[in-house]
Amino acid sequence: MAYVQGLRCRECGRGYDIAPVYTCEWCFGPLEVSYDYDAIASVLSRERIASGPPSIWRYAELLPADRGNAVDLGAGFSPLVRADRLAESLGLGEVWVKNDTVNPTNSFKDRVVSVALSKALELGFKTAACASTGNLANSVAAHAARAGLASYVFIPADLEQGKVVATAVYGGNLVAVDGNYDDVNRLCAELAGTYRWAFVNVNIRPYYAEGSKTLAFETAEQLGWEAPDHVVVPIASGSLLTKIRKGFDELHRVGLLEREPQVRVSGAQATGCSPVATAWLEDSDTIRPVKPHTIAKSLAIGNPADGYFALDAVRQTRGGMASVSDEEVVEGIRLLARTEGIFAETAGGVTVAALKRLAEEGIVRPDERVVVYVTGLGLKTLEAVAPHVGPTATIPPSLDAFREVFDPDTEE
Numbered sequence: 459m460a461y462v463q464g465l466r467c468r469e470c471g472r473g474y475d476i477a478p479v480y481t482c483e484w485c486f487g488p489l490e491v492s493y494d495y496d497a498i499a500s501v502l503s504r505e506r507i508a509s510g511p512p513s514i515w516r517y518a519e520l521l522p523a524d525r526g527n528a529v530d531l532g533a534g535f536s537p538l539v540r541a542d543r544l545a546e547s548l549g550l551g552e553v554w555v556k557n558d559t560v561n562p563t564n565s566f567k568d569r570v571v572s573v574a575l576s577k578a579l580e581l582g583f584k585t586a587a588c589a590s591t592g593n594l595a596n597s598v599a600a601h602a603a604r605a606g607l608a609s610y611v612f613i614p615a616d617l618e619q620g621k622v623v624a625t626a627v628y629g630g631n632l633v634a635v636d637g638n639y640d641d642v643n644r645l646c647a648e649l650a651g652t653y654r655w656a657f658v659n660v661n662i663r664p665y666y667a668e669g670s671k672t673l674a675f676e677t678a679e680q681l682g683w684e685a686p687d688h689v690v691v692p693i694a695s696g697s698l699l700t701k702i703r704k705g706f707d708e709l710h711r712v713g714l715l716e717r718e719p720q721v722r723v724s725g726a727q728a729t730g731c732s733p734v735a736t737a738w739l740e741d742s743d744t745i746r747p748v749k750p751h752t753i754a755k756s757l758a759i760g761n762p763a764d765g766y767f768a769l770d771a772v773r774q775t776r777g778g779m780a781s782v783s784d785e786e787v788v789e790g791i792r793l794l795a796r797t798e799g800i801f802a803e804t805a806g807g808v809t810v811a812a813l814k815r816l817a818e819e820g821i822v823r824p825d826e827r828v829v830v831y832v833t834g835l836g837l838k839t840l841e842a843v844a845p846h847v848g849p850t851a852t853i854p855p856s857l858d859a860f861r862e863v864f865d866p867d868t869e870e
């Protein structure tokens with residue numbers, strides 16, 4: 459906290475004190491946390507980080523809440539695995555998968571929620587709340603339980619069973635709303651004006667969003683303090699993508715990366731909800747809201763709050779974007795599982811399928827060191843792949859029956 463200067467408007471640059479506020483009263487632009495980077499540079503070192511906990515809190519100096527009172531289930535420091543089989547099947551060179559399926563509630567949302575609820579406690583809130591496409595629900599319910607906070611979690615009523623159960627089990631209030639995420643979000647904006655709750659993606663959003671930077675911090679540390687050439691990131695609200703980019707820039711700013719990072723940032727969306735990718739493909743600055751219809755429910759935000767900033771980041775870094783069909787999403791899940799042994803949820807399928815497309819289009823190149831962000835676990839979206847996979851054979855319990863179907867001796 460010592461290194462946080464305050465909040466600053468991303469549009470007009472106006473400064474604000476640390477408080478549960480999220481839009482500029484001057485221009486309605488979104489607020490962002492600002493830091494004293496010189497002070498951070500004077501204390502932070504690679505050694506100091508290495509001696510910290512194996513979680514997002516090893517980077518506490520670059521986060522807007524104190525490590526001492528953090529609401530910590532152990533989010534972060536997930537494996538960065540070299541993915542040679544995946545690379546070979548896509549005709550690429552050096553590909554790495556950041557496997558964020560292994561977080562405490564099995565998605566990258568644990569990073570943002572750990573920061574958000576830590577801040578909520580510091581600001582004196584007694585109740586946590588959120589509008590969720592699924593993973594945020596799991597994570598807020600779990601971290602609120604851990605912190606002893608009451609919770610109200612709002613979801614679209616048609617969410618995957620796995621995500622409903624993995625939220626309800628933590629015992630807070632779970633409210634299923636008849637409508638899509640954008641309807642839920644609108645309701646939550648009203649509730650946020652009515653109750654004194656810490657709404658992680660409304661009034662606490664500037665702090666929440668900072669948690670995503672840790673994906674960039676870890677990637678650089680795990681690559682031996684080097685930035686990759688190209689990253690592929692799924693887009694829902696667009697916050698994750700913009701913050702991954704910010705994370706690499708900050709590391710350079712505080713002296714942890716010697717060379718200025720030149721990370722190309724590419725975005726991934728499902729065709730059934732692709733307002734940002736559509737604007738990119740049409741070379742437009744306007745993000746037209748859509749009504750989502752895709753199996754990638756965790757990315758199904760039809761009116762993305764940070765869509766413009768994500769688009770801008772992709773343009774500035776000369777990245778690309780792809781939107782992929784639901785069939786390609788399922789194929790992407792299966793390709794990653796088959797080649798690397800990682801079972802991703804539909805958002806991961808979107809990202810891998812987008813990587814495939816971008817490789818085919820020559821936007822992601824074989825001479826680049828590429829990092830792909832796999833942000834959620836496949837067990838949460840079983841219904842997406844269940845119709846496509848099953849036992850190789852069902853047999854009676856006899857050797858003969860097995861031999862009738864399989865002939866392992868003649869296989870290589």
Ligand SMILES: *Cc1c(COP(=O)(O)O)cnc(C)c1O
Nearest residue numbers: 593694695696697698805833834
């Ligand atoms: C929320 C989410 C994202 C993207 O988040 P934004 O910051 O809203 O763009 C990506 N993957 C998964 C699995 C998510 O749950």
Ligand SMILES: [Zn+2]
Nearest residue numbers: 467470482485
């Ligand atoms: Zn402003």
